């Protein structure tokens with residue numbers, strides 16, 4: 001036995017290919033980490049316009065982006081609400097990964113949360129700001145966790161992460177007071193272009209189901225195909241082969257400029273604009289599926 005083992009040991013190096021060391025695996029997206037970040041963000045409190053909590057959230061986002069190696073800047077703009085007497089100031093937070101790269105993609109979300117839970121079944125709650133775990137929190141959590149992946153495994157091309165302000169600022173029906181950050185961004189940067197992009201909104205629902213959104217299908221079908229193919233590779237079954245009507249959201253400002261940016265949203269969320277939009281309605285599994293898909297879409301260049 002001993003002799004045979006020795007013989008095999010001697011023969012082994014010559015038998016077949018010598019094993020090459022495996023190349024280091026690129027970092028994976030961690031849904032649990034994203035969910036932890038979501039809870040941390042929501043602990044700050046509602047991040048509605050004019051609140052100290054929103055300012056804290058801005059600092060929280062900017063610090064994390066810098067820690068992940070992004071070039072961070074703030075795009076400040078003013079807007080006068082329809083019923084206001086004067087303008088107020090809003091801030092988009094911009095984090096560029098590999099800022100020197102000419103080829104770029106956009107990953108965006110809004111970080112502001114709604115000032116009124118105006119869809120709450122209890123009328124007493126309708127004047128209080130929402131926690132916005134899913135609506136205003138989930139996209140931020142996915143993007144911060146994605147930035148942490150980029151810290152150790154940089155993307156193959158430039159990535160602009162933009163955290164938009166003033167998305168959920170308008171009173172229902174007053175469309176000119178919604179999507180302020182994305183509209184101001186394209187207005188103030190007329191030459192801004194990316195190869196493609198995604199907007200994440202309400203992507204944390206524990207019962208997540210993301211359908212292909214109408215305006216994205218109409219104006220950026222190749223990006224929809226790219227992302228759904230990435231979802232299949234990432235085994236993200238929340239991305240279903242179904243369509244949903246056109247929605248108003250931060251992607252529209254880009255589509256109007258001919259920049260192919262699609263919307264990822266699950267709008268069938270019973271806690272939409274209520275006091276119940278809290279982290280327990282979201283899940284690590286859902287955030288993980290969205291994060292893995294976006295990462296796969298960015299890497300699959």
Ligand SMILES: [Zn+2]
Nearest residue numbers: 114135168273
């Ligand atoms: Zn909202």
